[in-house]
Amino acid sequence: QNFGSSFNEGPVAYSPDGKLVAITKNNFVDGTRQIPSSGFELSLHIGRVADNGDFTDIVPFPHNGSGYSTAFGSFSPDGQALYFASDRPDGFGGFDIYVSYRVGSGWSAPENLGSVVNTQGNELTPFFDGKNLYFASDWHFGFGGLDLFRAAQMPTGGWEAAENLGNGLNSPRDDYGFVFDAQFGIGYLVSNRLGGKGNADIYRVKGMGFAGGKDQLMVKVFDNLTKAPIAAAMIDFSSCGGPTSAQTDANGTYTLTLKGDFQCNPAIRKPGYITHHLVINTRTDQTRSYEVFLNKEGDVYTGQVIHAGTNTTLSDVRIRATNTATNQTLEALTDVSGKYTLALEPNSTYIVRYSKAGFKDVNRTVRTQNANTSHILETIYLPPSGTNIHEPTYTTTPDEPVRPPGTSSPPPTTKPKSIVNVPPMGFAVQIAALSPDNIFLTGFEERVGNIGNVFAQTEGRKAKIRVGIFEERETAENAKNKLRQMGFKDAFIVAQPTIGLEDKFIPAAGTGTGTATAPPQPGKSMLTNPSPxxxxxxxxxxxxxxxxxxxxxxxxxxxxxxxxxxxxxxxxxxxxxxxxxxxxxxxxxxxxxxxxxxxxxxxxxxxxx
Structure with a gap:
């Protein structure tokens, strides 16, 4: 029906007797996500339904307002209440859910449903069946994007804690607009999940045995190029004592019932595709639904991770690459040779993070441009935590071969930045001598890092904790006095060789020697991966x-x-x-x-x- 406006009309909701209709007018742009961050403007209108189905006497809802939206109206089963969502100023966050009651021919002032239902995020598309309120939220515990929730109404009129409707209904994408007929066990929802026909599709649900969202873990496997689901993909849970022969169904889905916390790195295999290792840890990650994109063999980039202290290969390093344009994330684990593969899209920029327990995280920005070389991912040196070993800086030479595992020389694929004009000797201030097994430089760096570079010099059975390395003794003397004032009463100056410690060298002001920089000044950003x-x-x-x-x-x-x-x-x-x-x-x-x-x-x- 044409309402004679430049806005889009929809969704609509009918009163139980079919005589009233609530219409949401919106300015959605085709192809955009229908979520609050898309910048839509919404208003609610009430009309009558004629015998022939036409809408008549359409008037604005009296509690629309300027500068905020009012939308997604839904009548209660008795037709005497209208539930809706609004981002008016008196809410808890973005969009909150409100209720207004019929008073004669008008509607009462809206009432916020409270903090049990509403959050600092967005709550949308309410539907009340007389017992339960169904709604979508991007803040309550969920699987990603907007998820569907249910809150039961208490006899006092309040609401019980919201319950996620589970990964049978929810996906990592946006799921909203849920309506449900309890008598026939049929419901409908809107979702932009993978596998649909368009941007956002309508889905029908039969039978409602809600899992609550925490009982089941769902893995969905897709072809990374076509985004089509992959049936009969093998999921190997043997790394955590589980089955080795689990398979995805015709829709590319496998569901596992959880019995408490679950931690596993299952391998997902399919002939003709690169094996993908999924990282699952329900103790630290709320995700219960995973989308895995398999890449066909011969269409990936290869990299390697090395222990920065021993020059040996590192296995089970977790690599997470995030496309800065689409926010799509790829994950991989290194094998016993420290190697891994990632299927990066061409002409794209990725933030790649390398992490492993007991080591410092390393981040890299990778730009694929039009490159097809598998060496675009440089060899990464991962420094151990709690040591003075730092990751070297490299320039990539893609055409050279990758260093064989186990060799002690620097990898041929990289070469460190040169440090020039550093004299063979300097001065440092020693502040402690510890057992080599008890080195924890972070604490010292926090206390005295603003005076000089903190490092450990192992001599005999002791690790000497020192600050420097200063080019002039006068500078070292000033540093010693400051350190003594800070509580290191026995601090003393030593002659310090710079060989192997060139990055710790602090040249005298105005000499221009060395390339190392002075300690970071308070407030100065030293970020590795800044973003807008x-x-x-x-x-x-x-x-x-x-x-x-x-x-x-x-x-x-x-x-x-x-x-x-x-x-x-x-x-x-x-x-x-x-x-x-x-x-x-x-x-x-x-x-x-x-x-x-x-x-x-x-x-x-x-x-x-």
Whole structure:
């Protein structure tokens, strides 16, 4: 029916007696996600339904407003209440769910359903069947995007805790607009999940045995090029004592019932495709639904990871590559030779993170451009945690062969930046002597890192903790006096060879010798992977005490020194809206003081609004 406006009309909802209709008018743009971040404007209208089905006497809902949206109306079973979503200013977050009651020929002032239902995120498309409220949310615990939830109404009129409807209905994409007929056990929903016919499709659901979202784990396997589901893909859970012969069904799906916490790295195989290793840990990751994209053999990039301290290969290093344009993520694990493969799209930019327990995380920016060479992924040296070993900086030479595992010389694929004009001797200040098995430089770096570079010099059975290396003794003398004032009463100056420690050398002011830089100044960004927008999590004197696990799926963890503190951030957000979505997840993890920043002229500045 034509309503005579330039807006799109829909969705609509009928009252139980079929005499009234609630219409949402919107300015959706074809092809965009129908979610709050798309910038839509919505208004609700009420009309009558004539005997021939036409809508008549359409008037704006009296509680529409300027500067905010009112939408997704749904009548209660008795027709006396209208549930809807709105981002009006008095809510808990983005869009909240409200209810308005019929009063004569009008409607009462909207009532917010409260914090049990509404969150700091967005709650949309309510549907109340008299017992349960069904709605979509991007904040409650879910599988990704908008998920469907159910909250039962209590006898007092309040609401029980929202329950995820499970991965039988929800997907890693947006799922919303759910309606359900309990008598016949039939429901409908809207989703932009993979495998549909268009951007967002309507799905029918038969039978409603909700899993609650925490009982089942679902793996969906697709061809990375065609995005078609792959049937009969083998899922090998033998790494965690599970079955070796699980298979995906005709829709490329395999579902596993969980019995408590589950940690496993299953291998997913299909003849003609590269084996994919999936990382699953329900203790640290809320995800219960995984999408795996297999790549055909011969269409991947190969890399290798090396132990930076022993020059040996590292297995079971987790590699996570995020496409900065699409936010699609690829994952891989290194094998016993330290090698791994990633199927990166051409003409794309990826942030690649390397992580392994007991080692420092390393991040790389990879640009594929039109390259088809398998050597675009440079050999990575992963430094052990709690040591003074740092990852060297490399320039890639793609045409040279990859270094054979186990050799002690630097890999032929890379060559370190040269450090020139560093004299063979300098001066350092020794502040402690410890057992080599008890080296923990991070604590020293936090306390005295603003004075000089902290390193360990092993001599005999002791590891000498020193600060330097200074070119002039006068500079070392000043550093010694400051260190003694800071509590290191026995600090003393030593002659320090610079061979092998060139990166610790601090030249005298104005000499121009060396390429190493002075210690970082407070407030100066030393980020490895800056992005247009970032989230500042906090500043810590002991960064190792900060549990990073809950945040690795929200963004790329980065940090820089600021005096005695280490500032930890999440990066990788190309737009402010993406950073805001991530910030809501950070707040939900308990970091209420986190906020968005951007880097301007080398300084991180808070983004307001």
């Amino acid at each position: 927008y970032m989230i500042r999590l906090g500043a810590f004197k002991n960064p190792d005490s900060f549990n990073r696990d809950p945040f690795v799926y929200i963004g790329i963890i980065d940090s820089y020194k600021s005096g005695a503190y280490t500032v930890i951030l999440l990066t990788g957000y190309e737009s402010l809206e993406a950073a805001k979505r991530a910030l809501r997840k950070v707040h939900a993890k308990g970091i209420k003081d986190a906020y968005i920043v951007e880097e301007i002229d080398g300084e991180l500045r808070r983004v307001r609004g």
